[in-house]
Amino acid sequence: MVELKHLRYLDLNNNAFNSVPIPAFLGSLKELSNNAFIGVPIPAFLSSLKELGYLDLSNARFSGRIPQNLLVELKHLHHLDLSNNAFNGVLIPAFLGSLKELRYLDLSNAGFSGRIPQNLVNLSYLSTLDISNNSLTGLIPASLGGFSLPRYLSLSHNRLNGLIPINLRHLSNLHFLDISYNSLTGNQINGTIPLSIGEMTSLFVLDLSRNKISGTIPSSLGNCVGLEALDLSRNHLSGVIPKSLENNFSGNIPAWIGNSFHSLRILRLRSNKFIGxxxxxxxxxxxxxxxxxxxxxxxxxxxxxxxxxxxxxxxxxxxxxxxxxxxxxxxxxxxxxxxxxxxxxxxxxxxxxxxxxxxxxxxxxxxxxxxxxxxxxxxxxxxxxxxxxxxxxxxxxxxxxxxxxxxxxxx
Known part of the structure; x- marks a missing residue:
C-alpha cells in the first residue's frame, strides 16, 4: 500500500482477504469498517490506530480471545461493533469499561459467555448497548441501573437468571428494554415484575417474554404511557395484562389499558380467560x-x-x-x-x-x-x-x- 497519509476512512467490507497489511502510518484513521477475513485472532494493529472513533468489525469471523489491552489506547472510540463473530465462549473483556467515550456498543451474537462485567456502567455516554444472543450467565448487574444516557438495552437470548434489578428504574431515558429469552424470575419478594418498571416512563418497547416470571402484573405498568410494544408472553403470569400470547390471564379486561397506552397500536389478548x-x-x-x-x-x-x-x-x-x-x-x-x-x-x-x-x-x-x-x-x-x-x-x-x-x- 502506498502511504495514504490523509486517509481518514477505510472500508474493507465484503471481501475474502486472508490478511491485510495495515501500515503504521494509518494512525490518523478515524473510521474502519471491515468484515473481511483479516486474521485470527483479532489483529493487533488496531491498538496503534489511536485516532480511531468508529470501529466496525462485525461479521468478520474472528475467533479466540480479544487481547485484554487491545483497544485501551483508543481514547476517542465512540462506536464499537463486534457483533456476529465467533469468540468461542470468551468472556466479555473488562477493558471495554475503560473506553469512556463509547456511545454505541454492539456485542450481539459474538460467542461470549460468563458474566456481564460490572464496570460497563463506567460508559457514561453510552446510548446503545446490545449483548444479545450470547451465552452469558449469572445475574444482571445492579450497576446497569447506573447508566445515565442509554436509549437501547438488549440482553435477550442469553442464560441470565435471578432477579430483575430494581435499579433499572433509574434508566429514565431508556426507550427500549429487551431481556427476553433468559431465566429471570422477577423481584425478590414473589418473583413478579418489579413495581419499579412503571417508573421507566420513556419506554417505547418492553419485552420480558420467555422467562420464569410469575405472579400478577403490576398496574404501575400503566405509567409507561409511551409504550408501543409490550410482550410478557411465555412466563408464569396471572391476573390481567395488555398483551400476551400464552399465559393464563383471567378476570375483566382492565379499563386502565385504555386510559394509559394512548400510543398502543396492537392489543392482543387472545386465548386467555377474560370475562365480562x-x-x-x-x-x-x-x-x-x-x-x-x-x-x-x-x-x-x-x-x-x-x-x-x-x-x-x-x-x-x-x-x-x-x-x-x-x-x-x-x-x-x-x-x-x-x-x-x-x-x-x-x-x-x-x-x-x-x-x-x-x-x-x-x-x-x-x-x-x-x-x-x-x-x-x-x-x-x-x-x-x-x-x-x-x-x-x-x-x-x-x-x-x-x-x-x-x-x-x-x-
Whole structure:
C-alpha cells in the first residue's frame, strides 16, 4: 500500500482477504469498517490506530480471545461493533469499561459467555448497548441501573437468571428494554415484575417474554404511557395484562389499558380467560390498528362508539418496520404478530404496519352487530364468528372496500 497519509476512512467490507497489511502510518484513521477475513485472532494493529472513533468489525469471523489491552489506547472510540463473530465462549473483556467515550456498543451474537462485567456502567455516554444472543450467565448487574444516557438495552437470548434489578428504574431515558429469552424470575419478594418498571416512563418497547416470571402484573405498568410494544408472553403470569400470547390471564379486561397506552397500536389478548364486557375505555386507543381478543369468555354487547378507533378509519398507505436501536446499523427489534385471516394463520412482520383488523371470535358476545363498524374503512380483516350476535347482517358492509377477510359465522 502506498502511504495514504490523509486517509481518514477505510472500508474493507465484503471481501475474502486472508490478511491485510495495515501500515503504521494509518494512525490518523478515524473510521474502519471491515468484515473481511483479516486474521485470527483479532489483529493487533488496531491498538496503534489511536485516532480511531468508529470501529466496525462485525461479521468478520474472528475467533479466540480479544487481547485484554487491545483497544485501551483508543481514547476517542465512540462506536464499537463486534457483533456476529465467533469468540468461542470468551468472556466479555473488562477493558471495554475503560473506553469512556463509547456511545454505541454492539456485542450481539459474538460467542461470549460468563458474566456481564460490572464496570460497563463506567460508559457514561453510552446510548446503545446490545449483548444479545450470547451465552452469558449469572445475574444482571445492579450497576446497569447506573447508566445515565442509554436509549437501547438488549440482553435477550442469553442464560441470565435471578432477579430483575430494581435499579433499572433509574434508566429514565431508556426507550427500549429487551431481556427476553433468559431465566429471570422477577423481584425478590414473589418473583413478579418489579413495581419499579412503571417508573421507566420513556419506554417505547418492553419485552420480558420467555422467562420464569410469575405472579400478577403490576398496574404501575400503566405509567409507561409511551409504550408501543409490550410482550410478557411465555412466563408464569396471572391476573390481567395488555398483551400476551400464552399465559393464563383471567378476570375483566382492565379499563386502565385504555386510559394509559394512548400510543398502543396492537392489543392482543387472545386465548386467555377474560370475562365480562369489553371496557368502553378501549375506544380511547385512537392509534389502535389491531384489536384481538379472540378465544376468551367475553360477554355483553359491543361497546358504543367504535367509530372513535380512528386508527382503523383509513387505509395504511406507508409500510414501515417497527424498529428500535442503532440508526447506523438498521433495526434491532422487529415487531411481529400472528393473526388468523382468511381461515389461515399468518405471521406478520415486514408488513405489520399495513395490518388493520378486529378479531373478537369465539367469545359470548351478544346483541346486534353495530352498524358503525362500517365506518372503519381501513379494515382488512373482521372476525366476529362464534358468538351470540343476533339481528340482521350489516347493510353497509360494502363500504369496507379494503376488506380481505370477513367472518360472521356461528352466530
Amino acid at each position: 364486557k369489553i371496557p368502553q375505555q378501549i375506544l380511547n386507543l385512537t392509534s389502535l390498528r389491531v384489536l384481538d381478543a379472540a378465544h376468551n369468555y367475553l360477554s355483553g354487547s359491543m361497546p358504543q362508539g367504535l367509530e372513535n378507533l380512528i386508527g382503523m378509519k383509513n387505509e395504511q398507505m406507508t409500510n414501515y418496520i417497527l424498529h428500535y436501536g442503532g440508526a447506523i446499523q438498521g433495526h434491532y427489534y422487529e415487531e411481529n404478530l400472528i393473526m388468523s385471516m382468511k381461515g389461515l394463520v399468518f405471521n406478520y412482520s415486514k408488513t405489520i404496519s399495513l395490518l388493520t383488523c378486529i378479531d373478537l371470535s369465539s367469545n359470548h358476545l351478544s346483541g346486534k352487530i353495530p352498524e358503525v363498524l362500517t365506518n372503519l374503512l381501513g379494515l382488512l380483516g373482521l372476525n366476529l364468528s362464534g358468538n351470540n350476535f343476533t339481528g340482521k347482517f350489516l347493510d353497509k358492509v360494502g363500504r369496507l372496500a379494503l376488506l380481505e377477510s370477513l367472518d360472521f359465522s356461528r352466530n
